[in-house]
Structures are given as C-alpha cells and as structure tokens.
Amino acid sequence: MQNVLSILFCLSLFYITVTSNVRAYISVLRFQGILLVILMILPFIPDLSIFALILPLTMLIVKVILVPQYMTKIMNDLNMKRDIESTIQQFNFLLLVCFSMAIIFLVSNYLSKSTDIAVIPFATGFSAVTVGIYIIIFRKKLLVHVAGFLVLENGIFLFGLAVASEFPVIIELGSLLDIFAVVFLMGIAINKISSTIFTNDRRIQRRDP
Amino acid sequence: MTLLLILAILPVVTALICLILKSWKVQYALTLSSSLIHLAVSFGIFIGYFTPGTTFMFGFDALSKLFLLVLSNTYFWIVLVSYSYIKLPVESDSTSGKKYYFMLMNFYLVANTAAVLSNHFGMYWVAVEMTTLSVAPLVYYSRSEESLVAMWKYLFIVSVGIAFAFIGILFLALSAKGTILDGEQLYFAEYMKNAATLSPIWLKASFIFIFVGLSTKIGIAPMHSGDIDATSSAPSPIAALFSGTLRITALLGVLRMFQIIRPTGSFEFAKGLLIIGGLFSIFVAFIYMFRVTDYKKMVAYSSVEHLGIIALGIGTGGIAFIGALYHIVFNSMTKVGLFLCAGKIHLKYNSRNVSDIFSVLNRLPWTGWIFFISFFAVSGIPPFGFFFSEIRIFEGVFFSDRPYLLIIAMIFLLFIFINMGHTVFKMLYKRGKNEKVSIESEKFDIFHFASISILIVMVLIAVFNPAVLADNITSIANDFGILP
Numbered sequence: 206m207q208n209v210l211s212i213l214f215c216l217s218l219f220y221i222t223v224t225s226n227v228r229a230y231i232s233v234l235r236f237q238g239i240l241l242v243i244l245m246i247l248p249f250i251p252d253l254s255i256f257a258l259i260l261p262l263t264m265l266i267v268k269v270i271l272v273p274q275y276m277t278k279i280m281n282d283l284n285m286k287r288d289i290e291s292t293i294q295q296f297n298f299l300l301l302v303c304f305s306m307a308i309i310f311l312v313s314n315y316l317s318k319s320t321d322i323a324v325i326p327f328a329t330g331f332s333a334v335t336v337g338i339y340i341i342i343f344r345k346k347l348l349v350h351v352a353g354f355l356v357l358e359n360g361i362f363l364f365g366l367a368v369a370s371e372f373p374v375i376i377e378l379g380s381l382l383d384i385f386a387v388v389f390l391m392g393i394a395i396n397k398i399s400s401t402i403f404t405n406d407r408r409i410q411r412r413d414p
Numbered sequence: 415m416t417l418l419l420i421l422a423i424l425p426v427v428t429a430l431i432c433l434i435l436k437s438w439k440v441q442y443a444l445t446l447s448s449s450l451i452h453l454a455v456s457f458g459i460f461i462g463y464f465t466p467g468t469t470f471m472f473g474f475d476a477l478s479k480l481f482l483l484v485l486s487n488t489y490f491w492i493v494l495v496s497y498s499y500i501k502l503p504v505e506s507d508s509t510s511g512k513k514y515y516f517m518l519m520n521f522y523l524v525a526n527t528a529a530v531l532s533n534h535f536g537m538y539w540v541a542v543e544m545t546t547l548s549v550a551p552l553v554y555y556s557r558s559e560e561s562l563v564a565m566w567k568y569l570f571i572v573s574v575g576i577a578f579a580f581i582g583i584l585f586l587a588l589s590a591k592g593t594i595l596d597g598e599q600l601y602f603a604e605y606m607k608n609a610a611t612l613s614p615i616w617l618k619a620s621f622i623f624i625f626v627g628l629s630t631k632i633g634i635a636p637m638h639s640g641d642i643d644a645t646s647s648a649p650s651p652i653a654a655l656f657s658g659t660l661r662i663t664a665l666l667g668v669l670r671m672f673q674i675i676r677p678t679g680s681f682e683f684a685k686g687l688l689i690i691g692g693l694f695s696i697f698v699a700f701i702y703m704f705r706v707t708d709y710k711k712m713v714a715y716s717s718v719e720h721l722g723i724i725a726l727g728i729g730t731g732g733i734a735f736i737g738a739l740y741h742i743v744f745n746s747m748t749k750v751g752l753f754l755c756a757g758k759i760h761l762k763y764n765s766r767n768v769s770d771i772f773s774v775l776n777r778l779p780w781t782g783w784i785f786f787i788s789f790f791a792v793s794g795i796p797p798f799g800f801f802f803s804e805i806r807i808f809e810g811v812f813f814s815d816r817p818y819l820l821i822i823a824m825i826f827l828l829f830i831f832i833n834m835g836h837t838v839f840k841m842l843y844k845r846g847k848n849e850k851v852s853i854e855s856e857k858f859d860i861f862h863f864a865s866i867s868i869l870i871v872m873v874l875i876a877v878f879n880p881a882v883l884a885d886n887i888t889s890i891a892n893d894f895g896i897l898p
Contacts, residue, residue, distance in 0.1 A: 320591060320613060334581065341574065350570065357577055364581065368588045375587060375600070378536050379580055381543060385573040388547065392569075396562060 206247060207366075211326040214240050214363060215306075218329075218336050221356065222302045223295055226287050227280060230352040231273045237333075237359045238268030244326075244366055245376075260377055267383055272355065272390070276348060279394050290345040290400065298343060305339075306332045326367035333360025347398050351389045358382045417466045420455050421482075421527050424448050429520030441516040442497035449486070449493040452523065456486035461882050471534035473603075476889035480739065481530045481666055488658035488746045489523055491864045492651045495754060498860045499651050502761060511555035521548040522655070529663045535583050535600035538667055539576070542631070545663060546572050549656070553648040564647035571640030575630030579667065582623030586671075589616035605674045618680045624671050625687060631664035633718045634691045634725060635698040645714035646766070650757025653710065657717040657753065658746035665724070665742070672728065676895055688729030693822065695722025700826040703833035708766045710756050712837060713749070716792055719830055720745045720800075726823065727807040734810020735896045737803045739887045744799030747872040748791045751865035755785035758861055759841070768837055772846040777854050780862045782842050784869075789838045791869060793831050798869075799876035 214237060221233045242261045249257035279285070291298070306328075313328035337357025341350050358379070365376040392398075428448040432441045458464040459474060460483045466474050474482075496519065500512045525544035532538040546569065554565040583600065589612040590596050595604060605612070629637035633645075645656045668688075675684045699719035706712045720741065727738025758781040763771050775782035791798035811820040875883065 316615070320588065320616065322588070334577075338574070341570070347566075354570070354573065354577075357574065361577055361580055361584070365584055368584050375536060375584065378540060381540060382573070382577055382580070384543070384547065385569070385576075388550075388569065389573075392566060 207244060207323060208325045210240050210244050210247075211329040211363065214359075215325075215329045215332065218302070218306075218333055218356070219299075221340070221352075222299050222336065225289050225291065225295065227285065227289055227346065227349060227352075228277070228287060230289070230349060231276050231280075234276075234352060234355050234359075235269050235273045237356070238264065238273075241268065241359060241362050241366075244363065260380070264380065267380075268355075268359075272383070272386060275387075275390050275394075276351070279348060279390060282394070283397060285346075285348065285400075288346075289349045291343060292345060293343045298339070302332075302336055302339060305335050309335065323367045326363055330360045330362070330364025330367055333357065333363060336360070346400055347389075347393055351386055351393070354389065355386050358386065417455060417459065417464055418469050418472055418531070421452060421531070422524055424451060425520040425523040425527070429517045429524070432517040432520060433514075438497065438500060438512065438516070442493075445496070445516045445520060446493050448520065449490045449523070452527075453486040453490045456482045459483075460886065468533065471537040471601075472528070472531040473533040474531065475533075476886050476893055477666070477669065478530050478533075480743070480886050480890065481662060482527065484662060484743055484746045485523075485526050485530055485659045488655065488750060489519075489526075491750050491868055492655050493519065495860050495864050496651055499649060499757070511551075511557055514551065515555065518548050518552050522552070524548075526659060526663050530666060533602050535586065535602065535670075538670070539580060539583060542579070542628075542664065542667065543576055545660060546576065546631070549652070549660060550644075552652045553644045555649045555652065561647045564643040568640040568644035571637070572630045575627040575637065578623050578627030578630075580627075582620045582625075582627060582671075585616050585620035585623060586612075586674075589613040589620060591616075602670050602674070609674050609677045612674075612678065614678060614680050617675060617678060618683055621671050621675055621680070621684050621687065625668050625684075625691065628664040628667045629691065632661050632668070632725075633695070633714075633721050635695040635718060635722070638695065638698065638718050642711060642714045642718065645717065646708060646710040650710075650753045650760070653714070653757075654750045654753035657714070657749035661717065661721055662742055662746065665721070669728070673894055685729045685731065688725045689816070689819065692722040692725030692727075692729060693819065693826075695719065695725065696823055696826045696830075698722075700830050703830050703837075706768055706833065706837045709768050709771065709837065709841060710753075710760065710766050712768075712834060713752050713756050716752070716830075716834065717745070717749060719827075720792075723804065723807060723823075726819070727810065730807070730810045730814050730816075730819075731896050732810045732814065734807045734814070735894065736887055736891055737806025737808075737810060739890060740803035740806065741800065743883070744803055744872055744876065747868050748788065748798070748800065750868050751784055751788040752792055754861045754865050755781050755788060759785070768841060771841040772844045773842075775842045776852065778856050779853060780856045780858055784862060784865045786838070786842055787869065788865065789835065791872070793834070794827075797873050797877055799872045802876045802879075 217233050217236050221230060242265045245261040245264065309331050310328045313324050317324045334357050337353045337360060340353030340356060344350065344353065361379050365379050425448055428444050431444055435441055459466060460479050500515055522545060525541050525548050529538055529541035529545060532541055550565050550569045553568060554561045587600065593608060593611040595608055598604065626637060630640060633641040645653045648656060672684055675681055695718050699715045702715045724738045724741050727734040727741060758778060759771060759774060760766055762778055791800065794800040794804045808820055
C-alpha cells in the first residue's frame, strides 16, 4: 500500500512538472497532502489511538485545507495571473526531472542493498525534494516558489516516513517547516507581490491598489 | 535548571514585555538589563563559577560554554548601541520596524541560546529555525524595497538550507539502523559514543546535507548569497549580530557532526569537505574584493572570508583547529566595530556605494579612525586577535599533509588585503569634487565607545591569552580528540 501511494505521489510530481497553471499546483499540493495523511495513518491502523491521529489530523488541516485555501485566496485577492512564469521550456523541464528521478531511483535501489529502506517511498521523497528545488530555480513567480518549497517539504515528509517511521518525533519536527511556508505566504499577501521581487533593476513589482 | 531558566526564560519574558510596552526607552532598559544578566551568567558558567547540569535536551560542554559566551558578549554590545540606533532617522516607513526591534532581539537571544545549549539534534534544528524567523524581520527594519528583497532571499535560501539540514538529520537516524541507537533519541553524546557503529555511507550523506544546509546560514560558499545580501542590507547592529553570532550558531551544528564523524572512517572525507568549503569561501571573497562597489557588502564578504578560514582550520585539525576556535572568538568581536562604523558612514553619506564615499577621516574623524583600525584588525595585523589565530591556523596547515594549501590561501588572503585596503583607503582619504580641506568635528557617541571597547577587550584577550580561555579551548580539542 505504501508503494502504491508513493507511486501516486510520484505521478503528481510529473503532473506538476508539465502544468503551467498555478491553480494546478495548488490542487497537486492538496492531493499530496491527502496521500501523506494516509501514509501516516497506515502503520498505526492495527492499534489506532487518538495520539497516533494527532499529527495526521493536523497535517490534514494545514496541508490539505488551510495552506491551499490561503494560496487560492492570495491568488484571488491579488488578481494573480494563472501562468507560472517559467524560465525554462516545459519539455526541457520534464527531461530534467525524468533524468534526475531516474538517477535517484537507481541510487536508492543500490543503497537499499546495504541498508533496510523502502526504495519506492524513499526515492519518491527524494525526487520530490529535487523537483521542489527545480521549481524554485526555474519559476519566477513567488507564489510558485512557495509551492516548490511545499513540494520539497512534502518530499522530506515522505522521505522521513520511509526512513524513520518508527520514530515519529523526528517526522513531527519536519512539520515545523510549514511555519516557513506560512511566513512566505503572509509576506506575499502583506506586500501584495503578484509576481516576483527579483527583477533586473531589483525593484518590486507590486500590484496597484 | 535555574541557570537555564535565567538564560532562556528571562529573554522570553523581556520579549513579551517589549511587545506590550510602547516606550522604546523602557524596552531598551529591559533588554539591556536582560542582556547584561545573560552575559554575567554566561561568563560565570565559562569561568566555572556556576556548574550547570543537563536538563531535558539542553546541556553544557566546553564547546557550548565558549559559544554561549561569544553569543552573550556580542549580543550585549549590540543591545548597548541599539537605542541610539533606533533613534537615528532612517527611511520613512520604518516605524513598524522599530516597534518590534527589541522584542525580536530578545527572541533572537532565546533561539540562539537554545541552539547553543541543545544537546539533541532535533532541538538544535528547531532552535536554528527559530533564529532565522526572529532575525529575518530585523533585516526588513527600514521597510525599504531593497531590504524586503534581501529578507525574502535570505528567508527562502535559509529555509531550503534548513530543510536540507533536516534531511541530514534523517540520514543520521538512518545511519543508526541496526545499531543500539536505532529508534532512540538523537542526542549528540549518544551518537558520539557509538559513532563507530554507524553506517559510514549514511553518515557521510548526513554530513554533506547538514554542512551544505547550514552553510546557507554560516555563509560558506557557494551557499553564501542570501547571507551576503541580508548582512549588507540589514541595520548595522543586526549585520554585526549576523557575522558575530548567527553564523557561529550554525557552525556549531557542523561542529557537532564533525565530532560524531571523528572516530569513524569518514573523518577524512568530512575534513576534506570542510577544507574545500573553506578555501572556496576565501576564493569567493578574493574575487569579490577585485570589484568592490558596496562597502557594507565588502564587510559581509570579509565575514565569508573569515568563516572560510575557520572552516579551513577545523578541517585541517591539530593546532589549526585550536586557531579556528580562537578565530571564532575574535571574529565575533572584530565585526562589531567594522559593521557599526560602516553603519555610521552609511548614515552620513546616505549611500553604500564606495564611489560616493570620500574624506571619511575629515568628515567623520572618530568613525574614520575606528574603521581604519578595524580594517587592520580584520586583516590580521598584530596585536589584534586575528593575527594570533591565523598564525596558529597557518602553522597547522603548513605542518599538515597538505602544506600546499597554505600557499593557495596566502595568495588569496594577500590580494584580499590589498584590494580591501585599497577600497578602505579610498573611502578614508579620497577628496570629493571641489571639496575644501577642513576637518569636521564628530561627537564621540555610544557606537564609538562600543567599537573601541570591544577592540581593546579583543587585544587584551589576544595578547594575554587568559588561562580560562586557553583551558576551555584545549578542553574542546580534547573532546574532539584533536590535539596539537
């Protein structure tokens, strides 16, 4: 089951690679959030307790409901265009992602021979970290950068589940990265940054009130 | 326990009071008192007057005692000048920046103290995240567009770096699979004790991720760009805090990993990585110094250079490791004067562009001379601290199995000195267009007092090398199993 959910997560990474719509990014983040919540609950199903549900429920509220909703609200409030403002052609981006993922899966498979790790969730998590970094590098829009950071964070979460599922404290710590995402979103909202702040003349493009 | 409460709870309470109070004067008085108590307690712990125990995820060893004192000392001097700083007229929309200044400073102290005293990787990581969140709004103090860009860039790059460090911690947990540490808490001491049983490949991966991730905060090249922009755009007291304390707190995480990796076969790999990072940082500063346009950025690059020297010393080991620890102490002190003077020059000329700065010695005599002396201090001229620490580091590199690294480093450092000196002398002595030769008077203020005092303290420490400091550094070297 963990492998099936990880493969679905992997497919969501391919979708985020080829889409050029910001709203699709938000939907993918929702989808990935749901997958992570299920993955978190799975190991505890035999003896489900209220304590085991605290983190998945928090994640459900934050990752699936609040953050995507806040992103949508920012898009609407700032009348943001849907285009992700890429600096690289979509096909080249897809090639880069495919190549990176292939290497990650091969290396993970090799490493699994010496250490007991679940290859598919491990490699998928690492792929998500890589895709998140690529999104931050190859997209201009700040909101998309935040989406990239969230994809990276989801990757770390999945990766954490693969390597330290018996040690939930460390996975719980990872959820603190959400604070950064919220700070970024608040920064975009407060400063009304509809596109990017990193332009050639280093001035900020703000939407007129 | 009581000491921990004083070190951590006192700044929290002060921060909360600062949030409620409107008077900057009262906020300043409270923050200064809190910083003074923090310094007194840190000093008491350092000299052995207090003997604190281990509580929850916090503890004291020789390394944390030294870093705590470095933090407390730098923080105290920065707080001392802060009231005068916030009274200065800056850009129009900075009132809200001033409003939260002292509150954020107190939170910064709590976060840094927690990071320095933590003996658990998870706690350290959370505290480092807190330091970023508390210091980033201080970069945006002036509410200018440039400071917004700098804050955003810093926050984004560092948050990705912190995410990388988290992956490193996960790898560390993975390296313990199948050992007695499997599924246990991530205490530094436990990992050090059982380091030989850890999986070498995951330990190496862990070191890479923690080093690369924290380099965004340490300012080790090539991860230094966010840190440079934030340091040069931040108010000068905050820039001094960045250089003197924040980078060091991040370096502590790398040192903890270095301590774990020491008894393993991956030690040479970690040493190599630190040496490469250190040399590359010096190289980046060397390149920048050929085309200096912004003098605050020049000082920020000087921090990259010195953190590079520290990384080189740690990576080399032996006497160079001891030199690197002294360099950490002197770096935190030297940068205070340098950044405070840069801030005064910025205020007078309203520009960070080197080409707009002229006759500083005539127009700002106190600031000019202190800037001049600080330049000598940062260049490692005797009797300033860097001279003594760099001698140790260079000696260590010369007698290591890679003596050729010394030649490379020396060439870079020589050109950094020449080019930085050229810029500093131009700022101090160059005449402006149609400028009449006249020496303006400058009031001796708290910035000058703090800069001079800290330089004097540094020279005294460097020349007399107090036994308590020497013993502490020897004790750290013993803990690391690195002896000259």
